[in-house]
Amino acid sequence: MKKSSVASYLRSPQLSYRVWRVWRRDQDVFMKTYKVNFIPSLLEPVLYLVGLGFGLGGFVQDQEGLKYIVFIAPSLVAISMMYSSFFECTYASFVRMYYQKTFDAIIATPINIEEVIAGELLWGATKSLINSTIVLGVIFAFGLVSSPFFLLIPPLSFLVGLLFSAIAMCFTAITPNIDSFNYPSFLFITPMFILSGTFFSITTLPGEAQIVANIFFPLTHAVTLTRALTVGRLSATLLLNLSWFLVTTPFFFVLSINLMKKRLIR
């Protein structure tokens, strides 16, 4: 049986409730160390708000009609979605897969490899939910949330986190070693961090760069949606941003599972 056809990368995985058993395992580990886990996610946004918002913000003109600190606050929430899920499903998943052999141990039970990876992806999405909600709490405490629609941000963060987890897992499936994660981190994540309408309006970028940011940078859409929900500027174009996630997430979800399966089951 030849397995190299394109269709084999998009084969729909066989999943059951057992996915949550894997998710529970990761959650158990997280809960053991949650006190340590909370502090960075709490401190980092405070630093950005004080340093960039109050500090730099004094010199920067309003962006998209918002005071600078109001403009960057939702970006910090969206960035935390990206970082927490992406790093969970690259470095952390790789450690579990390669060094700890955790996946090998699990697939000797009635759980199959597809469920293991799906569980990891859902956990990555959960990390996005947890971390971004902490950041949301921080910007709320700073009085930078002005719309009740902010309550939709946590569910959004799960979706955004799921996409970043799935993209991350694709890299995990093809990386030769843990150091190679530097490439997606510096070539994909860092440019997004800077260029996705996070710290200045995307409209200030040259036209071509705007197109790239809109087509290839999930963070652009995450930032747009989060900002709209934080300040209450709702419009029909947000449905396009949301659709972007609804199309790409299932694609990468399935792709990453098949790639991992090919890596692990030979």
Add this chain to the structure above:
Amino acid sequence: MSSEILIEAQNLTKKFGDLVAVDNINFQVFKEECFGFLGPNGAGKTTTMKMIYCVLPLTSGRLTVAGVDVTKQARVIKKIIGVAPQEDNLDPDFTVFHNLIVYARYFDIPKEEAQKRAEELLKFVQLEEKRKVLIDQLSAGMKRRLILARALINEPKILILDEPTTGLDPQARHLIWDKIRSLQKQGVTVVLTTHYMEEATQLCDRTAIMDNGKIVEEGRPSNLIKKHIGEEVLEVAYDEGVLGFLREAFPDARLEVVSDRIQVFTNQPRGVFSEILKKFSFNAAMIRDANLEDVFLKLTGRRLRE
């Protein structure tokens, strides 16, 4: 041991690219027996085991466990199998006790039942005092025992042990052996791999000797020894003259020179060697019982592997 077949392989083959890891093998494991795969490194033992516990797809052939085809209903099989893999894949993020609890969850064992079983199993492998300890603080022997306990959390009908005692000291090894024997008495079917001949002799009802992906011989250890080696082996210090003398004295025997010793294998009954030692004296002569290692080395050669 009953005559009911629990695991059956027919023309089982596994290739990794061009490498044929398991080459068209056939074997049967009966209910409640202890079946051992012996072989040098790279013989295909672990690959065979992984196909039995359904984590490696077959390239060709047929493999059934408890009457179920491994390619069709892997979950049904995995529920009744306990696996102690060769490499340590205990969860380093958890304590000894929590490793068992988390593993029980993978089998859908309810929490209370899992806790009860975990307690019993820790007692069984003598790790009760270590229940709150993290994995990296355990010795190699303790890890092996915990892996054994973990493999038993789902009360398996079949226990797969891939090199259960590799790297352990004699105390730890004997403890594991005791546990395996007591499990077998309770009706668990055991399939193990090893390259310790003593282990196979001690534990296995039947063994299959593998080399280069093939099963080269199969049977009860005592029968294999009798068939291939005989009852006794004579060893003497190497000497040109002695070698010639022994060739004449035992024309039917197989003589092998290993470094500075001559080994004489004969299928003649016990006692022929002591006869000759009474009449002649050789340097550093010794008569010993033939063992499975002699069989193993005869069948798989002395060439180093990997």
